[in-house]
Amino acid sequence: MITMNQKHKQRLAIVLLIVVGIGSAVALAIAAFSENMLYFFSPTQIMAGEAPTTRLIRVGGMVSKGSVQRAPDSLKIKFDVTDYAHTISVQYTGILPDLFREEQGIVAIGWMQEDGSFIADEVLAKHDENYMPPEVSAALKAAESSDN
């Protein structure tokens, strides 16, 4: 029976209390732990000294254009990661994911060095939220370059 008597109002209040109570408790907890819930640090945060050098960290940003240097005789690779405000240099040895290329978002997992460079144990590619056919992407790029 769908009615709203005293008992139903009480139960509704309890249900709302559960949702609102748990919601605000979790919101507070998330706000308190927000720094630890970052999946990666940006180059700016690293430059500001927010990232520790004593443990494994993740760095995220774009691979700078023209910065990728591959060793001719090994899988060693060196490139710069930038958030367009600051840039750090990353070294890595191994196989890179398909989406790794210049001006592509990546996340590198590894250690900060004393000299401010970063040695990665693992490199992951982060793709953006844009999905479009190659022709549209080419047309956008052409429009952009004719604007400049």
Added chain:
Amino acid sequence: MWAFLHKFSSPKYFYFLSGRLIPWFAWSCLAVMLVGLYYGLFEAPPDYQQGESYRIMFVHVPAAWMSMFIYMVMAVAGGIGLIWHIKLAEIMAASSAPIGASFTFLALVTGALWGKPMWGTWWVWDARLTAELILLFLYLGVIALNSAIEDKRTAARASGVLALVGVVNIPIIHYSVEWWNTLHQGASVTKLDAPSIHISMLIPLLLMAVAFKLYYATVVLMRARCEVLDRERNSSWVQDLISAK
């Protein structure tokens, strides 16, 4: 309005109405899904960056949407069951949980298959992925509570409270990609400005989302019908149904 709801919430009326609705949902699900898959797999162009691999999106994204949508349906039905003790709401909540768990599992598996070639890893503990995994555990908790408690009304009350507690996870899943630096990219479709997905890819994606919704409607009604028969097995209308056959 109340009279209609009251009528609909009677198990007997629900049983006969849902029996008539199920074929409609099932056939339209099949039709929309076939069209969606055809457009997604054959008509939509490859992506400018991800090539053909992005096509797993046509299963992954609707599955992830459904995992959250079904959870909200389950929690609201659980809440209605808690407040008004409506049997049908409890049945809908209990019937939704396994379907929601399946969609969550599907979203996690297709995400891993997509992540390996694109990101370079099957799994990372970033906020979006972890929150979706917690959603799977919440579903499993609701299923476990429902099957562990013998008395159906008590089971519905316990699992209803768990479902309501878990509601907090839904906005976390949705906004995780905005609140934190995650490996998972941001929203392409469910954002306020224009979707950042080309129309030729958006249409099959939305078709698949509709098909998944219709699939859920079909399966949840089928499950709920079985549950209704089980719970009402001693009532006169079920006895009449059996003796008529």
